Amino acid sequence: MATHIFIDGEAGTTGLGIRRRIEAVADRHDLRLLSIDPSQRKDPQARRDLMAQADITVLCLPDDAAREAVALGQDTGTRFLDASTAHRVNPDWVYGLPELDATQPERIRKARFVSNPGCYATGAIALLRPLVQAGLLPVDAHVAINAVSGYSGGGRTMIEQQEQAGGPAFFLYGLNLQHKHLPEMTQYSGLTRNPLFVPSVGHFPQGMIVSIPLHLVSLPGVPMIEDVTAVLKAFYKDAKTIRVMESEPKLVAETMAGRDDMELRVSGHSGQALLTACLDNLGKGASGAAMRNILLMSGQDIA
Ligand SMILES: NC(=O)C1=CN([C@@H]2O[C@H](COP(=O)(O)OP(=O)(O)OC[C@H]3O[C@@H](n4cnc5c(N)ncnc54)[C@H](OP(=O)(O)O)[C@@H]3O)[C@@H](O)[C@H]2O)C=CC1
Numbered sequence: 203m204a205t206h207i208f209i210d211g212e213a214g215t216t217g218l219g220i221r222r223r224i225e226a227v228a229d230r231h232d233l234r235l236l237s238i239d240p241s242q243r244k245d246p247q248a249r250r251d252l253m254a255q256a257d258i259t260v261l262c263l264p265d266d267a268a269r270e271a272v273a274l275g276q277d278t279g280t281r282f283l284d285a286s287t288a289h290r291v292n293p294d295w296v297y298g299l300p301e302l303d304a305t306q307p308e309r310i311r312k313a314r315f316v317s318n319p320g321c322y323a324t325g326a327i328a329l330l331r332p333l334v335q336a337g338l339l340p341v342d343a344h345v346a347i348n349a350v351s352g353y354s355g356g357g358r359t360m361i362e363q364q365e366q367a368g369g370p371a372f373f374l375y376g377l378n379l380q381h382k383h384l385p386e387m388t389q390y391s392g393l394t395r396n397p398l399f400v401p402s403v404g405h406f407p408q409g410m411i412v413s414i415p416l417h418l419v420s421l422p423g424v425p426m427i428e429d430v431t432a433v434l435k436a437f438y439k440d441a442k443t444i445r446v447m448e449s450e451p452k453l454v455a456e457t458m459a460g461r462d463d464m465e466l467r468v469s470g471h472s473g474q475a476l477l478t479a480c481l482d483n484l485g486k487g488a489s490g491a492a493m494r495n496i497l498l499m500s501g502q503d504i505a
């Protein structure tokens with residue numbers, strides 16, 4: 203039986219990306235899009251009517267609008283996949299990162315409420331969680347995370363600023379060190395303290411590097427770089443969209459632009475390691491991840 207999907211916020215950056223991905227595989231996976239009349243896209247009654255017809259409602263809205271949308275459609279019986287930050291550490295919602303552990307795909311399949319992970323958080327959790335689980339990184343470790351994103355990560359407003367007004371080549375932001383992805387990064391990495399997280403944006407549309415420097419000499423047992431790599435390789439040996447790669451002397455932020463998977467690397471030398479995750483902020487960091495969650499929620503998966 204076909205799965206009917208309504209994307210609330212279909213005209214935005216993430217919504218459009220999800221719509222394109224659904225259209226590309228609709229026949230193969232028996233997915234049917236329910237689109238709203240553009241003139242009614244902010245009309246609560248029209249949106250609720252479509253939620254009532256949808257097996258899955260995908261929210262591609264700002265956080266407050268996403269919370270309001272759930273209240274609007276809660277009693278229609280539709281399932282929700284939320285791309286915003288609103289519900290990511292809410293215990294009633296399942297975190298939509300299938301690689302979190304072996305049981306996560308099944309939890310996503312069955313859940314009524316699924317939150318799509320944040321782009322930066324996807325890279326950080328993928329690098330940190332296996333090391334914390336293996337005991338290589340103490341749960342109370344003081345971790346620092348740097349990241350650079352393509353400007354599409356800031357949605358339509360930032361895209362317009364960068365493309366029309368000619369924005370800066372590079373800038374740091376979130377300098378109060380309270381970025382909205384910190385709660386999910388901490389919780390799903392298994393850490394007890396918030397990492398120190400410094401995000402930035404470069405003048406390129408899509409792509410992202412999340413990097414985490416580690417003083418191996420200060421970790422219990424003083425692990426070697428090879429130990430760190432082995433833990434990540436074992437954790438992701440069966441993963442469909444995360445791969446552990448050989449280290450390279452240079453990493454370009456746009457490497458994964460246009461792709462829905464993610465590459466992890468460990469580089470450095472004895473005593474010091476740099477963990478990196480390379481992804482597309484709009485792919486594995488947003489719409490690509492959402493597409494896989496839609497497939498899981500409809501009882502399917504990517505090949
Ligand atoms: N861009 C990215 O890399 C990522 C974004 N996300 C998240 O996805 C969500 C959407 O972001 P993004 O696509 O970038 O943002 P955009 O600004 O590109 O799109 C947001 C869309 O939501 C619409 N919208 C806003 N308020 C309402 C409302 N009350 N009712 C109905 N529609 C509304 C907007 O319409 P209008 O423009 O007319 O106001 C616009 O079409 C956000 O929560 C964001 O944090 C998640 C991961 C990555």
Ligand SMILES: CC(=O)N[C@@H](CCC(=O)OP(=O)(O)O)C(=O)O
Nearest residue numbers: 286287319320321351355356403
């Ligand atoms: C470059 C830029 O501004 N990036 C956004 C994060 C991308 C995003 O929208 O993340 P969510 O998945 O949490 O919604 C930010 O830092 O707020």
